[in-house]
Amino acid sequence: MDSNRYSRQLLFHPIQQAGQDKLQNSSVLVVGVGALGTVICNHLVRAGIGKIRIIDRDYVELSNLQRQMLFDEEDVKKASPKAIAAKNKLEKINGTVEIEAIVGNVTADNVEELMNGIDVVLDGTDNLSTRYILNDGCFKHQIPFSYGGVVSSRGMNAFFLPEKTPCLRCLIPGSSNDGQTCDSVGVIAPAVDMVSSLQVTETFKYLTGNENALRNTLRTFDIWFNHQYDIKLSKPKTDCPTCQKKEYPALKRGMEDIETVLCGRNSVQIHQKTSLNLTKWNDKLLPVSSVKQTPFLLKAEFEQGITLVLFSDGRVLVQGTEDIVIARSWYDRYIGS
Incomplete structure (x- = not known):
């Protein structure tokens, strides 16, 4: 390992050499390499994560460049798949990190295979149905799930630990959807950066053995209107089909809706x-x-x-x-x- 590359991170007392070694022996899955996912991947690769598996179904468009930091105008001209374009950029940032890029859709049929050998799953998606699939897969296989969502100037984040915290389904029931998306009401890049940075920070805490520093809240904020709230992750809902009944409904539907x-x-x-x-x-x-x-x-x-x-x-x-x-x-x- 080139200690000079990570010298400032090694000086950070909660990480030091022991924590850095743990990061370099860790593997993560990032689902979605758009706004959240590109910032997440940038932080992970620069910090020296051992292996990162990324999957995204989309290709780069001009409207992405305002907030999706790993892409440029050349990717737009080539209509490059986001997973491939991200891999190409990330390998130039840190050639010591193993990067696996998959162009495809996460479904109930492939999510468990995608999670094989993974230490943490990070959410870079933009829809609740895929998040439920990730949530159910993580809790079935006892893998932490770093959730993040952003729209407009608002963001939210939580780090879910199977057997220790409630799951996403406990906090956000299926009917919770106000219909707003980045494509309908817009989004500003600083809000994206804040959410993804929170996701990665909690992931670093877990991977370096600093679980006692985990925030254990659902944090929501609006950086434009200066609001921030933390809701303590309380006991799971007793009737939760994922973390309590262990039915994992999102994994039982077979292939996604056609x-x-x-x-x-x-x-x-x-x-x-x-x-x-x-x-x-x-x-x-x-x-x-x-x-x-x-x-x-x-x-x-x-x-x-x-x-x-x-x-x-x-x-x-x-x-x-x-x-x-x-x-x-x-x-x-x-x-x-």
């Missing part, structure tokens, strides 16, 4: 096939649309304002509508069953 509206993004994701040959679909769609293919995805733009984005793992984004019926019509017309 059709998923990406709220605020004017897109519908349809995941009906297990794989797509992008070269084959390039040839099929070229006569009827403007096609751009990369090694990871294919974009087919139609004159009617609809774009189909095909991924090799079988997913298709129908961009230009949030109406499932319309999206399904376009999918069936050009992709089929």
